[in-house]
Structures are given as C-alpha cells and as structure tokens.
Amino acid sequence: GESVGLHLPTLSVQEGDNSIINCAYSNSASDYFIWYKQESGKGPQFIIDIRSNMDKRQGQRVTVLLNKTVKHLSLQIAATQPGDSAVYFCAENTGSWGKLQFGAGTQVVVTP
Amino acid sequence: EPEVTQTPSHQVTQMGQEVILRCVPISNHLYFYWYRQILGQKVEFLVSFYNNEISEKSEIFDDQFSVERPDGSNFTLKIRSTKLEDSAMYFCASTRTGVNYGYTFGSGTRLTVV
Structure with a gap:
C-alpha cells in the first residue's frame, strides 16, 4: 500500500566517504528508472537513469545498480561532498505516457 | 540549459477559491506533466498531456482539476474549488519524446490553502 509519513529515512555521511542509497520499486513491468536529487524549495533534478535491460550504469561520481529479481535499485555516490546534501528519490516509469512513480525519498546529510 | 518555468512560486488562496498554476515547458518538448x-x-x-489532450491521470486528478495548453507555450493546471488538502508543492515537467529523454521538472509552485 501507500507509504505515508512525515519523516524521511536519513543517511548521515562524512565528507569524502561513499554513500549508498537504496530503493525498492513496486512494478515488475517497469522498464526505466531514474534517480532524482531534490534540494529544499526546488524541483527534482535528474541525476542518472537506467533501463531494465541493464544492471549497472555509471555517471560522474554516481553509479546506479538495478536488481530486477528483488525489485531493488541503489544509487552510489563516490566521495560525497557537502553539495550532495539533499533528498534523493528513485522513480520508475510505469506507463506508456511517461508517468513516473516516485519512491519515498532518503535525506542525505553530509557532515564535515 | 533549457528550463521549465513555473509561476507563481508561491500562491496563497482561500478555501473554495479557484487557482491557476502556470508552466512554460521547454520549447521543443511534446509531453507535459x-x-x-x-x-x-x-x-x-x-496528469500527463500529449497532443492537446490528457493521456493519463491519477485518482487524485478528479473533476476539480483541469489542464490546458492555451497557446503554444503555456501549460496550466486549474483547481476549481480549492480544499485545505490541496496545499502542496505542484511541479510541472516536460519531455521531448517520452520519459527516456530530457524529462525536466520546474522549480514548483507552493500552494497554500487557508
């Protein structure tokens, strides 16, 4: 069912360390996944995407892993920086018209 | 870099009033959300919108909501009679060829219903 809550899971990371953010998606038919970063008062900002025919994709300092068997997605951020502090959402494409279904989000806090 | 622009950034309205939230999608995009x-x-x-009609909508998008593309650049969301529970951030998004390319969100309009 729907997860509703006022408190996001929080990941506290020391500057320079690697971060791993996890996401469980719901629809086994989803064929495309996106990770978004959202800073306070702003809209979701694209980070990286992956198609369902892949299990790994790398970008600049970020890697997305997809495990379709257990419907799990993860985002790895290398050498986390203070500017990485934000809420991170995974989203899955669940329809033919580009509808995105978002996960609950994870708050990443980078400490010096 | 092209942007999706939303206005106003913050809208306060009384319960029962109509509001229109405005969006200017990226100029060569064809799908709007x-x-x-x-x-x-x-x-x-x-809601999603393509070729001047709604292509998909959620359960949230009931008869109180409507969308329109009144000209070649704007995309609007109208709430006819606002309720307290409509208070939220509303984001517009657009893409060129569907979700796989350039899916871009605006910065949002914060709607507060009092």
Missing part, C-alpha cells in the same frame, strides 16, 4: 508533493511526502503523479 503535473505532479504534486505534500510537505514531507513523496512526489505524486497527477
């Missing part, structure tokens, strides 16, 4: 985010919760899909 509205999402909302209640404070502290996840982003929720409202």
Whole structure:
C-alpha cells in the first residue's frame, strides 16, 4: 500500500566517504528508472537513469545498480561532498505516457 | 540549459477559491506533466498531456482539476474549488519524446490553502 509519513529515512555521511542509497520499486513491468536529487524549495533534478535491460550504469561520481529479481535499485555516490546534501528519490516509469512513480525519498546529510 | 518555468512560486488562496498554476515547458518538448508533493511526502503523479489532450491521470486528478495548453507555450493546471488538502508543492515537467529523454521538472509552485 501507500507509504505515508512525515519523516524521511536519513543517511548521515562524512565528507569524502561513499554513500549508498537504496530503493525498492513496486512494478515488475517497469522498464526505466531514474534517480532524482531534490534540494529544499526546488524541483527534482535528474541525476542518472537506467533501463531494465541493464544492471549497472555509471555517471560522474554516481553509479546506479538495478536488481530486477528483488525489485531493488541503489544509487552510489563516490566521495560525497557537502553539495550532495539533499533528498534523493528513485522513480520508475510505469506507463506508456511517461508517468513516473516516485519512491519515498532518503535525506542525505553530509557532515564535515 | 533549457528550463521549465513555473509561476507563481508561491500562491496563497482561500478555501473554495479557484487557482491557476502556470508552466512554460521547454520549447521543443511534446509531453507535459503535473505532479504534486505534500510537505514531507513523496512526489505524486497527477496528469500527463500529449497532443492537446490528457493521456493519463491519477485518482487524485478528479473533476476539480483541469489542464490546458492555451497557446503554444503555456501549460496550466486549474483547481476549481480549492480544499485545505490541496496545499502542496505542484511541479510541472516536460519531455521531448517520452520519459527516456530530457524529462525536466520546474522549480514548483507552493500552494497554500487557508
């Protein structure tokens, strides 16, 4: 069912360390996944995407892993920086018209 | 870099009043979307729009909601009679060829219903 809550899971990371953010998606038919970063008062900002025919994709300092068997997605951020502090959402494409279904989000806090 | 522009950034309205939220999608994009985010919760899909008609909508998008592309550049969301529970951030998004290319969100309009 729907997860509703006022408190996001929080990941506290020391500057320079690697971060791993996890996401469980719901629809086994989803064929495309996106990770978004959202800073306070702003809209979701694209980070990286992956198609369902892949299990790994790398970008600049970020890697997305997809495990379709257990419907799990993860985002790895290398050498986390203070500017990485934000809420991170995974989203899955669940329809033919580009509808995105978002996960609950994870708050990443980078400490010096 | 092309942007999706939303106005106003913050709108306060009285319960029962009509509001129109405005969006200017990226100029060569063909698919348009509205999402909302209640404070502290996840982003929720409202509606998708293509070729001047609604292509998909969620359960949230009831008869109180409507969308329009009145000219070649604007994309609007109208709420006819606002309720307290409509208070949220509303995000517009657009894409060129569907979700796989350049899916871009605006910065949102914070709607507060009092």
